[in-house]
Amino acid sequence: MANRTVSDAKNIHGTNPQYLLEKIIRSRIYESLYWKEDCFGLTAESLIDKADQLPCIGGQYGNQKPTEFLCLTLKLLQLQPEKEIIIDFIRNEDSKYLRALGAFYFRLIGDSLEIYKYLEPLLYDFRKLRRRLPDGAYDIIHMDEFIDSLLRDERVCDTILPRILKRQVLEDNEELEPRVSFLEDELEQEALAAAKKEKKDRSRSRSSSRVSCYRNIKTINIYFYKCIINN
Incomplete structure (x- = not known):
């Protein structure tokens, strides 16, 4: 039960939301101590406090251990909160890690137009984020760099991102103003x-x-x- 998606969840991109993370990564998250001790029983509201306490962003590290950031991402996919809640995460200026988590999750579940609409404003956020590297060490990345990678790269935080339309296509269709x-x-x-x-x-x-x-x-x-x- 603890690892199941909520019963009333809707498929995202044609699949169970949790399946947006690869099976092997999901398995490692389910087996992690953080998932068992800190993610059990979380709701979309109580998850905010956990996100505020995040020490870093990142995917897997060391002996392929999932970061807390990746664990909370899976929890969000499991809970599938209303988009308005995630948009509040993204617009939150007080907690940079809550904002980063919201942006990463939204990149996984949003459509192309929504993603550009809500993530591009974060390109003006230049705050520093700690990032956990595969060898377990840390480096520093800025919020705008992280957001740019979400908009441009195919894989971020050891996660394959769903394909989105290029911005130029949306501009040509007059769905987006030139940036x-x-x-x-x-x-x-x-x-x-x-x-x-x-x-x-x-x-x-x-x-x-x-x-x-x-x-x-x-x-x-x-x-x-x-x-x-x-x-």
Whole structure:
């Protein structure tokens, strides 16, 4: 019972949600101590606290042990919570590991349009994440790098990702607006700031010229006035 998908779950991509993780990985998760002790009896709500305590992201490590991140992903696939709950995970700015977990799960179960819609905004999140490597060591990856890999790579965290349509196809079908990259957006902001500064400088220059002109005229008037008095 503890390893079964909820009875009212819907098939995802034509299969049982848990089958989105390979059978051998599922078996290793079911046998792991973390799954037995920390994932038993979890609900979508209580899982939030577990996700907040995650030490890292990653797939398998050491002697092919599953990370806590992968265990919680399988638990989500087992529970199949409402999409609105996962979207709240993704939009959560307080817990970066909850956001990463939500994004990874959503990449597994979402359709192409939804995935671009909800994951692309996270490309502007540059917080650091610890990642468990296959040899058991850790390295650092940034959230935007992780999200980019979810959108581009075929395999992430030892998991084969379902195929999605290329962004260009959705743009051609007018389902998505062309995406402005962070660099383009930054350059546009810099150009706008430079234009404002130039306009402000020109305004100051014109104002300074008017003051200078006024002073010159005033000096000339005083000179002629003195000449008239002296004569």
